[in-house]
Amino acid sequence: MSALFQNQVLANLGDEDRAVLEPHLVAVTLRKGEVLTEQDGPVDDVYFPGTADLANVMVFADGRAVETSTVGSEGVSGLAAFLAGAPCSWRVVVQIEGTAWRLSSDVLRRQVQASPALLARTLELTHDYQSQAAQTAACNAIHEVTPRLARWLLLVQDRTDQTDILLTQGDIATLLGVQRTTINAAASELRGAGAIEYRRGKVYIRDRMALKALACSCYEAQRRRSQALGIVTRFQREDLSSPPGR
Amino acid sequence: MHGSGTIPPGHGFGFMPRYFFSTANGHRIKDDEGDVLPDDAAARHMAINILSEVLPSQREQLGDGGRYSVIVADEQANPVYEITATAKRHAR
Numbered sequence: 001m002s003a004l005f006q007n008q009v010l011a012n013l014g015d016e017d018r019a020v021l022e023p024h025l026v027a028v029t030l031r032k033g034e035v036l037t038e039q040d041g042p043v044d045d046v047y048f049p050g051t052a053d054l055a056n057v058m059v060f061a062d063g064r065a066v067e068t069s070t071v072g073s074e075g076v077s078g079l080a081a082f083l084a085g086a087p088c089s090w091r092v093v094v095q096i097e098g099t100a101w102r103l104s105s106d107v108l109r110r111q112v113q114a115s116p117a118l119l120a121r122t123l124e125l126t127h128d129y130q131s132q133a134a135q136t137a138a139c140n141a142i143h144e145v146t147p148r149l150a151r152w153l154l155l156v157q158d159r160t161d162q163t164d165i166l167l168t169q170g171d172i173a174t175l176l177g178v179q180r181t182t183i184n185a186a187a188s189e190l191r192g193a194g195a196i197e198y199r200r201g202k203v204y205i206r207d208r209m210a211l212k213a214l215a216c217s218c219y220e221a222q223r224r225r226s227q228a229l230g231i232v233t234r235f236q237r238e239d240l241s242s243p244p245g246r
Numbered sequence: 247m248h249g250s251g252t253i254p255p256g257h258g259f260g261f262m263p264r265y266f267f268s269t270a271n272g273h274r275i276k277d278d279e280g281d282v283l284p285d286d287a288a289a290r291h292m293a294i295n296i297l298s299e300v301l302p303s304q305r306e307q308l309g310d311g312g313r314y315s316v317i318v319a320d321e322q323a324n325p326v327y328e329i330t331a332t333a334k335r336h337a338r
Contacts, residue, residue, distance in 0.1 A: 144303045145302075145303060178299050179267075179292060179295050179296045180267075181267040181277060181316070182299040184269070185275055185296075185303075189303070
């Protein structure tokens with residue numbers, strides 16, 4: 001059964017945790033733009049993405065919604081609000097459609113309380129999302145748009161396991177909190193360097209190594225921290241095994 | 247002031263025009279998508295934001311002089327507004 005889970009948390013559950021949680025897991029297909037948890041709303045369910053990618057966004061009264069962190073196949077939504085039994089501080093919205101597993105927060109919370117291994121994993125993920133959000137906050141304040149875009153594309157690719165990223169430049173601009181035309185200019189630079197290609201509504205990552213060379217240091221800093229927690233995605237594993245200087 | 251061009255034409259009450267924002271630093275990057283905005287003032291405001299966001303990445307090009315422009319056009323491709331940063335390096 002575990003082979004069926006594209007989500008790393010579910011795939012790596014201990015036998016006992018799996019036995020308890022599996023009957024409650026509901027396979028769902030998430031559509032782009034779907035709001036899973038509202039900002040300051042209750043976390044009734046959590047989602048373990050497979051091919052879907054979720055954005056944690058801070059929503060402003062004027063309608064703008066800027067991404068603070070992203071949740072993909074490495075983890076689960078709703079952390080750490082559901083552990084605290086507190087409302088979620090951000091909106092959880094589907095940024096890339098795909099598969100996921102839904103689980104009642106109550107079921108997961110009960111099992112976390114019963115299972116030290118599951119508690120440890122959820123705390124590690126909480127820590128990883130917290131450091132991702134902190135890195136992003138600092139990055140947004142200091143770095144230019146082109147390296148930020150390169151970093152962000154790598155982050156999304158890592159967490160979706162896809163080479164094609166089904167997002168328009170307008171979507172990306174909203175998530176990064178800049179104007180669409182600014183993303184257009186930055187994407188044009190990345191394309192000029194041979195790192196990406198894009199057509200309406202889709203970004204293709206052509207050369208991950210070129211993209212890494214153009215990304216700000218935030219990507220590598222965060223990747224190392226995640227790796228130390230055992231959060232390593234398929235693309236990151238391939239990076240590590242590819243010869244240096246490629 | 248929304249960053250997204252995803253609002254469909256004719257959304258909301260009444261007509262909201264679409265504006266296109268191209269950028270130029272020698273070669274021009276055209277905008278095929280455009281943004282639906284309330285009026286020309288909103289389009290000017292957006293152009294100024296774009297210039298301020300893009301300029302830091304033009305450090306190399308502008309360091310020795312040159313210019314960077316954001317050009318706003320309406321749906322008939324008529325220019326509406328243009329804002330340009332011009333650099334000049336003085337001999338010393």
